[in-house]
């Protein structure tokens with residue numbers, strides 16, 4: 001497993017800092033934002049103001065480290081549902097994300113200039129789409145790359161294998177970013193696959209596969225940049241398996257105490273990805289309590305503003321049920337719409 | 345007599361049958377340690393072991409496909425798909441394989457496989473989860489389709505499904521899972537397939553439904569009763585086999601019928617009921633047969649689902665229309 005920072009935040013084997021400190025600081029900011037949103041969204045959900053959602057908690061380095069390798073002006077993001085900071089980094093506004101969670105996808109629509117697909121709940125269904133986008137970019141001579149995310153659970157679906165296989169054949173410029181957080185709801189990693197490493201599967205599709213410490217921001221960013229560069233250079237797809245851990249519930253309806261060993265969660269907390277970057281930056285004189293407070297203050301204000309903006313958005317109305325079904329409704333649908341609105 | 349909700353009734357049936365028949369094996373996502381996302385299999389793994397209550401890898405097609413093989417090998421699989429909307433990932437294995445094996449093997453390989461899955465909306469679940477796609481499976485004519493709407497039927501029909509020599513898609517009404525407890529016998533009993541349940545009797549109109557829509561019709565019937573209109577509510581229980589006799593008889597006596605379902609209107613199973621009545625009860629009709637269904641759109645955002653799903657109000661309005669026709 002590739003690693004640059006040990007859990008205490010020290011560079012391994014006297015390695016040189018691979019990234020500019022300011023860049024790492026920016027990564028940390030996104031990670032802190034992600035964690036703060038998880039906390040706020042959980043509170044709002046408990047008050048009944050948000051619908052079901054899945055926190056990123058524990059996986060911030062994997063998501064942020066990989067997304068930092070993308071160029072939002074030409075690269076595409078194809079998410080599952082546990083990659084919120086990557087979506088924000090790609091240009092999706094936070095208040096729109098909140099609107100989706102409030103059951104208002106009309107106002108939560110992805111802006112036209114954000115190269116991103118909606119989150120995908122049907123596991124692994126996004127992977128063939130990612131391959132198609134990448135393939136199409138290649139056919140049109142565009143230099144964009146597609147980064148697609150999925151869990152180790154989703155990687156058991158046929159869609160995963162079919163997508164990787166096609167990507168290998170057409171040398172699609174796509175990065176398959178597998179977040180192995182050890183759980184698919186209550187099902188542990190070892191029940192998903194008999195293989196010792198999920199990254200090893202890449203060999204079967206004719207692409208490189210690498211296992212990386214998913215709680216190590218620097219290491220994740222390095223392997224992601226290599227994969228993106230490879231794709232951009234026309235050398236085809238890659239598979240990255242980020243070893244991380246889901247430090248929270250699966251989603252707000254879940255209660256992990258039913259299936260999770262508390263000792264395992266404790267061990268995961270000792271490998272917290274945020275603490276690791278903070279220790280690293282502290283060692284480089286870039287992080288202290290004062291800075292932490294400034295960051296927290298700014299993040300809290302950013303979230304307040306997004307919540308306020310979301311609350312001001314127009315509420316969904318029933319006529320929207322018939323919007324975007326087709327470019328033009330069939331006569332039967334049009335009649336049903338009139339019935340719903342009491343117009344006939 | 346003990347009282348159970350639908351979840352408890354299903355768990356009771358599984359426990360009973362796994363105790364009685366060692367060949368029964370439960371498999372699916374999160375059915376073991378967690379006991380299922382709705383707890384229908386809670387405690388079964390502790391009791392029967394990991395070889396009989398199996399947390400599978402996350403792949404619906406192989407859950408159903410391997411259940412076919414398990415049955416051929418001599419086991420009696422009860423496979424769970426976490427939400428009916430995700431049977432599509434296994435659609436070929438479900439319809440074309442499971443619902444055809446006896447036929448294509450010329451009787452050599454009958455498949456006593458049960459596939460359980462919750463269906464339906466009204467609980468603000470995420471996309472795809474609530475899709476009511478039961479009618480799609482009816483087009484595979486060698487798959488039985490059972491949809492209990494209450495705890496008593498849930499237990500008796502599940503025991504019937506597991507013991508049935510042929511494959512059964514057993515669809516559970518998610519919205520009603522914990523809706524309330526009712527008396528359920530502790531002992532072994534089965535509810536035969538192809539026999540509809542008359543949930544309520546009235547002379548003026550027949551309401552036909554299955555799964556959670558039965559409850560919508562019962563609420564509509566209560567409202568209608570306050571207006572002096574007596575409605576019969578028929579719970580079909582199974583779409584395949586279909587109890588034609590009960591619906592035809594009822595419509596012959598009431599002369600009016602509304603079919604109610606949660607699937608979108610077009611090509612829903614309601615169309616099949618209307619055609620059947622048109623063929624068999626035409627001369628008894630006092631008004632055209634009507635349908636109240638969801639609209640012909642994808643399942644809408646959670647915040648709008650109550651406008652999309654058939655409601656008691658829509659059923660009542662439809663009945664009033666028929667009565668004034």
Ligand SMILES: Cc1ncc(C[n+]2csc(CCOP(=O)(O)OP(=O)(O)O)c2C)c(N)n1
Pocket residue numbers: 082121122123150151152153154155181183184185246250373402426430433
């Ligand atoms: C095709 C499909 N089957 C089942 C589900 C129900 N489900 C939702 S999330 C989940 C577990 C996903 O695990 P993983 O892919 O590892 O992602 P994680 O939640 O760990 O991020 C399951 C089984 C689904 N959404 N889609």
Ligand SMILES: [Mg+2]
Pocket residue numbers: 151152153179180181182183184185
């Ligand atoms: Mg996972």
